[in-house]
Structures are given as structure tokens and as C-alpha cells.
Amino acid sequence: MTKFFNRNRMLIVLFGIVVLIALIGFSLTDRDSTTKAEQFTGDSVAVTQKAVNAPFGFIGNIFSDIIGSFSALEENEKLKEQLDMLPQLQADNERLAEENESLRESLDVSSNMDYETINASVISRSPDQWLDSFTIDKGEKDGIEEGMAVSTSEGLIGIVTRVNGNSSFIEMISTNASQNNMSVEVRHDGEAVYGNIRNFDTENNALVVENIKSQVKLETGDEVYTSGLTGAFPEGIVIGTVVEVENDEYGLSQNAHVQMNSDLNDVDTVFVLKRDPESLED
Incomplete structure (x- = not known):
């Protein structure tokens, strides 16, 4: 019984192979139309490919998104x-x-300016000494020396007290270090009178100039310059204007409160006065 089934199974397989070969040969022949079997097979394959490709296409679109x-x-x-x-x-x-x-x-x-100047920028300024000093980016290699006057575009601001190779330390004229022996000239109605800076009034933000002779009555708005008589400052550098005038305690001379033209709180670019006019003429 088993041999009979095995023999029939073999016959069925061989028959199937013969039919498949016949169909392949028939499909390769030149024909104007396809058979029902070919149409069914093509449609089945197309539907199967569409069914298989649909989920892959959906997944691909998700990944693209x-x-x-x-x-x-x-x-x-x-x-x-x-x-x-x-x-x-x-x-x-x-x-x-x-x-x-x-x-x-x-x-x-x-x-x-009537002086040979060296332009410099402020590179350092300590918050706790904001009105006392600052450091500039020019030094000995640029020709700067101790004692040279320093000015902004508005007026005198300080003096060089220490010089390094590539930087210099500037004391503002609002400090005692730069006020020593600093003589000034006050111009009133074309006449010049002289005095010297005593101190800087921090409450009123003004320089106090003393020992001004009382024969010339100063007024608010009179301009103040360096005199060039003492110290290292050349003559004629503008400092500021008189905002208040008072007699000294003995009534022998006048004291003037001078508001500086330079803004002590905003110092960015300065000029170091390299030589005074007389040295330029030599």
C-alpha cells in the first residue's frame, strides 16, 4: 500500500514538472494575447507585490518623516x-x-594739539581706585617717561607715575599723588592769574585751587589751564572751568572750585604729551 502511494506521488510531481515546462515554453512564444492562466498568474503576483510593498512603503515614509x-x-x-x-x-x-x-x-x-602726543587706550582700572588711577597700553618702548602729562580729548586727566615696557600707570589729578606742586592759570577777561591745586572735593567733584590773588575777581565760567611754572606739566593744557569762587579764611586770596572738563568716570582713549612746545622748537 505504501509503495502505491509513493509511486502516485512521484507521478504527480513529474506531471507537474511537465505542465510547468509546457507553460513556460508556451509563454515564450510570440503571441498577441495572454492566456487566462497567465493573466491570473500576473495579477496574483502584482497583488502579492503590492501587499508586500505596502507595509514597507508605509514604514519607509514613517522613517522619512x-x-x-x-x-x-x-x-x-x-x-x-x-x-x-x-x-x-x-x-x-x-x-x-x-x-x-x-x-x-x-x-x-x-x-x-601743540604738543607731540602718544595716543593710548585704557586697559586696566581698579574699581576701588576708580577715581585715582588707571593703566594704559603704551610704555617705555613707545617713548613714554615718568612725569609726562596725560590728557583726554576734553582736557587734562593725570600724570605718568610708573612706566613699564609695554604699559604705564597713570595717577589722576584728583589724587594727592599728582597734585603736588601743580600750578594752574585762571584766565579772566584776558588776564591770567595763578594758583595751585590744593585737593579734589569728592562731594562736589571739583578741584579746589587756592592762593589766587584777590585783585582780580574771578567769576563762574573762567577757564583754567596748566601754567607750566612748576612740576612736569607743560603750559596751556586745559583743565576745566570755575564753578564757584570764595575768599580764603583770612580774606587775603581767593579759592576757586574747578569742574574738570574730562569725565573721570569715563576714560577710554588718552593722549600722553611727549614734549612741551619749547622742546619741539629745539
């Missing part, structure tokens, strides 16, 4: 960073514009 979302997020982060940087960029542009304007003013001022 996910990748596109990550790309969009990354691009949004970059745009956000650029937007966050805009205020800083605007601030930098404004600062550079102010620095350029300051440098242009500095060049104009230095070219109009």
Missing part, C-alpha cells in the same frame, strides 16, 4: 541660536561704532 522632523528641529535650533545672538551682534556693532567715532575724535584732537 522622523528624519525630516529631526532635520527641522536641528535647523530650528540653529535659527534660534542665531536669533539669540542678534542682540549681542547689535551691541558689538554699536560698541565698535562708538570706538571708531572715539578714535576719529582722538585723531582730530591729537593733530590739533
Whole structure:
């Protein structure tokens, strides 16, 4: 019985192979139309491919959307960073514009001065000595020496007290260190009277000039300059204007309160006066 079934199974397989070969040979022949069997087979294969490709295409679209979302997020982060940087960029542009304007003013001022000047920038200023001193970026290699006067575009600001190779330490005239033996000239109605700086009044932010002869009555608005009579300061550097006049305690001379033209709180670019006019003529 088993041999009978095995023999029939073999016959069925051989028959199937013969039919398949016949169909292949028949499909390879030149014909204008397809048979029902070929149509059924082609349609079945097409449906099967569509059914198989549909989930893969769906999954592929999901991955494409996910990748596109990550790309969009990354691009949004970059745009956000650029937007966050805009205020800083605007601030930098404004600062550079102010620095350029300051440098242009500095060049104009230095070219109009009667002294040989060395332009310098403030690089260091201690908060606890804000009204006392600062450091500039020029030193001995640039020709700076101790005792040279330092001015802003508005007027005198201090004196060089220490010099290094590439930097210098400046004492402001608001400190006692730079006021010693500093003589000034007050001009009133074309007449010059002299005095010397006693101290800096921190409450009123003004220099106090004493020993001014009382024969000439000073007035508010009179201009004050360096006299060049004592100390290392050359003559004719503007310091400020008189804002108050009073007699001394004995009534023998006058004291003048002088508001400096230079802003002690805002010092950025300065000029070191290298030589006085007399040395330039030599």
C-alpha cells in the first residue's frame, strides 16, 4: 500500500514538472494575447507585490518623516541660536561704532594739539581706585617717561607715575599723588592769574585751587589751564572751568572750585604729551 502511494506521488510531481515546462515554453512564444492562466498568474503576483510593498512603503515614509522632523528641529535650533545672538551682534556693532567715532575724535584732537602726543587706550582700572588711577597700553618702548602729562580729548586727566615696557600707570589729578606742586592759570577777561591745586572735593567733584590773588575777581565760567611754572606739566593744557569762587579764611586770596572738563568716570582713549612746545622748537 505504501509503495502505491509513493509511486502516485512521484507521478504527480513529474506531471507537474511537465505542465510547468509546457507553460513556460508556451509563454515564450510570440503571441498577441495572454492566456487566462497567465493573466491570473500576473495579477496574483502584482497583488502579492503590492501587499508586500505596502507595509514597507508605509514604514519607509514613517522613517522619512522622523528624519525630516529631526532635520527641522536641528535647523530650528540653529535659527534660534542665531536669533539669540542678534542682540549681542547689535551691541558689538554699536560698541565698535562708538570706538571708531572715539578714535576719529582722538585723531582730530591729537593733530590739533601743540604738543607731540602718544595716543593710548585704557586697559586696566581698579574699581576701588576708580577715581585715582588707571593703566594704559603704551610704555617705555613707545617713548613714554615718568612725569609726562596725560590728557583726554576734553582736557587734562593725570600724570605718568610708573612706566613699564609695554604699559604705564597713570595717577589722576584728583589724587594727592599728582597734585603736588601743580600750578594752574585762571584766565579772566584776558588776564591770567595763578594758583595751585590744593585737593579734589569728592562731594562736589571739583578741584579746589587756592592762593589766587584777590585783585582780580574771578567769576563762574573762567577757564583754567596748566601754567607750566612748576612740576612736569607743560603750559596751556586745559583743565576745566570755575564753578564757584570764595575768599580764603583770612580774606587775603581767593579759592576757586574747578569742574574738570574730562569725565573721570569715563576714560577710554588718552593722549600722553611727549614734549612741551619749547622742546619741539629745539
